[in-house]
Amino acid sequence: MISAKSSITFESEPNAVAALPKHDLAPSDSSEEKESSLSLDEKTISWEDFRNDPLLDKKQSRITRNLRFQIFNIYRRLFSVVFIANIAIFIAFCVRGASVPKFGEVAIANLFVAILFRQDYVINALFFILCSAPKSWPLWIRLKLCRVYSLPGGIHSGSAISGTVWLILFVGQATRNFVEGGTVSTSTLGVTYSILLLLLTMILFAYPSLRSKRHDTFEYLHRFMGWTVVALVWAQVVLLNNDFKGTQSLAHALRTNPTFWLVVILTASIALPWARLRKEPVQSEVLSNHALRLYFEYDEPVPGSFVRISNDPLLDWHSFATIREPGKKGFSVVVSRAGDWTSAMIAAPPSRVWVRGIPTTGVMRIVPLFRRVVVVATGSGIGPCAPHVFAKQSTIQLLWSAPNVRETFGDKLVDSLLEASPNAVIYDTRKNGKPDMIKLVARLVKEFEAEAVCIISNPALTRKVVYGMMSRGVPAFGAIWDS
Numbered sequence: 001m002i003s004a005k006s007s008i009t010f011e012s013e014p015n016a017v018a019a020l021p022k023h024d025l026a027p028s029d030s031s032e033e034k035e036s037s038l039s040l041d042e043k044t045i046s047w048e049d050f051r052n053d054p055l056l057d058k059k060q061s062r063i064t065r066n067l068r069f070q071i072f073n074i075y076r077r078l079f080s081v082v083f084i085a086n087i088a089i090f091i092a093f094c095v096r097g098a099s100v101p102k103f104g105e106v107a108i109a110n111l112f113v114a115i116l117f118r119q120d121y122v123i124n125a126l127f128f129i130l131c132s133a134p135k136s137w138p139l140w141i142r143l144k145l146c147r148v149y150s151l152p153g154g155i156h157s158g159s160a161i162s163g164t165v166w167l168i169l170f171v172g173q174a175t176r177n178f179v180e181g182g183t184v185s186t187s188t189l190g191v192t193y194s195i196l197l198l199l200l201t202m203i204l205f206a207y208p209s210l211r212s213k214r215h216d217t218f219e220y221l222h223r224f225m226g227w228t229v230v231a232l233v234w235a236q237v238v239l240l241n242n243d244f245k246g247t248q249s250l251a252h253a254l255r256t257n258p259t260f261w262l263v264v265i266l267t268a269s270i271a272l273p274w275a276r277l278r279k280e281p282v283q284s285e286v287l288s289n290h291a292l293r294l295y296f297e298y299d300e301p302v303p304g305s306f307v308r309i310s311n312d313p314l315l316d317w318h319s320f321a322t323i324r325e326p327g328k329k330g331f332s333v334v335v336s337r338a339g340d341w342t343s344a345m346i347a348a349p350p351s352r353v354w355v356r357g358i359p360t361t362g363v364m365r366i367v368p369l370f371r372r373v374v375v376v377a378t379g380s381g382i383g384p385c386a387p388h389v390f391a392k393q394s395t396i397q398l399l400w401s402a403p404n405v406r407e408t409f410g411d412k413l414v415d416s417l418l419e420a421s422p423n424a425v426i427y428d429t430r431k432n433g434k435p436d437m438i439k440l441v442a443r444l445v446k447e448f449e450a451e452a453v454c455i456i457s458n459p460a461l462t463r464k465v466v467y468g469m470m471s472r473g474v475p476a477f478g479a480i481w482d483s
Contacts (some may be wrong), residue, residue: 053439056472063144065471074147075480078154079161086110086162090169100177100184101244103170104192105259108233110163112262117156118271120360122220126151127304135371135394139451141147142369146452147454149363153482157206164199171196184325186238195232198225198332212459219313239265273357277313284349287410290337291380292346293319299358303387306366307333310354316341321384321456322359325416326391331359334409336380363454363479368393371449374444376437376465378402381456382409382417396421399441399450403430437461438468445474452476 058065072080089106110127116122116460130148133141147256171192202225203407205211211218231456237259239252245253254260283295301307301322310317318341337343364384372395377385389398398421404426406414418424425444427435441453452475455465462478469476 047125053443054440055442056474058471059473060471061112066468069467069470070267075157075482078150079158080425082113082155083162083482086166098243100170100173100182101240103173104236104240107163107166107170108237108262108362110159110166112232113264114156114159114163115266115269117152117159120273120357121268123152124358124361125230127365131365131369133369135369146366146369146475146477149366149477150480153480157482160199161203164196164203167192167196172443180457183243185239185243188236188243191232191236192252195229195236198229198232201225202229209480216316216335219317227430228269230263230270233263233269234358240245254464263471273343276358277354277356278353281352283421283424284351285410286346287334287413288408289346291410292335292349293332293410293413294335294353295330295332296355299331300324301331302361302365303391303393304361304363304367304384305359305387306362306384307359308356310356311341311350312479315357317356318342321362321387323355323383323386324390325380325387331387334383334413338380352421352451364388364456366477367396367454370394372448372450373397373440374399374448374450376401376441376453376457378461379456380409383455384411386413386417386455389417389424393404397444397450398424399427399444400424401427401429401435401437404428437465441465441469442472442474445469451472454478 051224060068060200086106093102121192126148130145133145135142171189173190174184174192176182178186178189200321202222204215205218205221237257238254241253241260242250280296280298283452285293285295287293296307301323301324305322306319307322308317308319322331322333324331335342335345337346362384367375369390374397375385377390378400382400382402385398385400388394389396400417402408405426414426418426427440431436441455444451453465453469455462455476455478456464457478459479459481466476466478
């Protein structure tokens with residue numbers, strides 16, 4: 001069993017899967033409460049009793065719940081907003097009329113937005129601004145601000161799809177112009193068809209089910225086809241301006257065309273992370289045959305950040321949450337066995353790895369918006385959660401469920417978490433079996449009086465817990481796997 005000075009423990013009982021301690025989850029400073037915490041292992045209730053806890057009724061009808069939290073989730077709502085805005089522009093073009101270059105300009109403007117909302121600095125700026133709200137603000141406002149974690153992905157996908165649709169319209173207009181003997185050249189048409197073919201291929205492999213099955217292929221296509229598209233867009237902009245420049249010089253036509261400057265910015269946006277490509281020294285600590293901890297000193301990222309590391313910078317990149325401990329220089333990441341690349345990394349710990357760009361914030365950056373929050377991690381999902389426990393920017397109730405926790409992740413990490421959060425609940429699934437996470441989280445939310453739940457787990461369990469909480473009126477947030 002996992003315990004820190006016997007503060008939290010799960011004990012096997014006859015005819016029960018495990019036992020959950022019944023304890024005061026609020027932080028305590030008094031000596032009387034500290035003394036009480038040392039004997040919490042004696043104050044347990046049976047797992048059968050806990051498992052039979054009545055859950056809150058789900059709010060609204062089943063159809064409404066599914067529409068709100070699954071079909072039209074925040075990500076898809078943001079996608080829809082972008083797409084509807086483009087439909088409005090299309091209607092305006094139909095009413096007022098538009099030249100061939102105008103269709104191309106809107107297509108490139110959409111691709112510009114799609115790329116910009118995947119830029120590290122833009123993402124960090126969005127999270128910094130929207131997650132800086134004080135905890136004194138009403139909860140409903142802070143919950144609205146939490147939607148920032150879906151903002152980059154929703155706008156990126158909405159703009160990328162919209163831009164491709166506009167490119168199809170542009171191809172149609174340009175082809176007609178060419179057939180009728182207009183100003184569109186053969187070169188412009190050929191480049192445009194090539195761009196469209198590449199974008200359609202990228203969109204096909206970005207479809208969620210195909211992306212999850214062929215993720216490496218998706219990554220390679222997205223990277224190399226994306227670079228090719230940018231090069232072809234440069235050619236398209238120059239050729240199209242040359243076709244429609246009239247009596248002015250090509251240089252003047254480009255300089256006065258907003259599309260040219262959009263392409264300049266989007267190119268710089270793509271190039272910037274690669275301009276910061278370098279090989280960083282790393283100290284490796286093998287935790288077990290399942291996990292490895294890497295220590296870096298080149299930065300001190302905020303809680304909720306992740307970094308990309310690689311052994312081959314042109315091909316494989318892997319993202320890992322950063323763990324920064326107050327008072328210590330640098331940060332660490334936990335690498336868990338999850339495939340050939342991570343297995344090789346654990347078997348032969350590196351002394352240097354490639355790093356690209358800057359630490360970028362993700363969904364767990366929203367934790368400081370809440371006064372009291374239940375943070376749920378399963379397995380190596382503790383990586384994104386640990387820095388918030390150490391930082392103590394919010395009052396956190398940690399729930400970590402994993403098999404053979406100490407054997408897998410080491411005493412050092414486990415003890416440091418329990419020292420920072422003595423009331424943490426660490427559930428060993430190898431000894432106690434898999435718990436009913438909905439009921440376990442619901443119990444902690446109730447006893448802790450939490451404002452929200454944040455979970456880092458596998459896709460299936462994340463969606464299950466988020467829906468299970470949201471449908472019962474408890475705000476819950478988790479990763480959306482959109483990249």
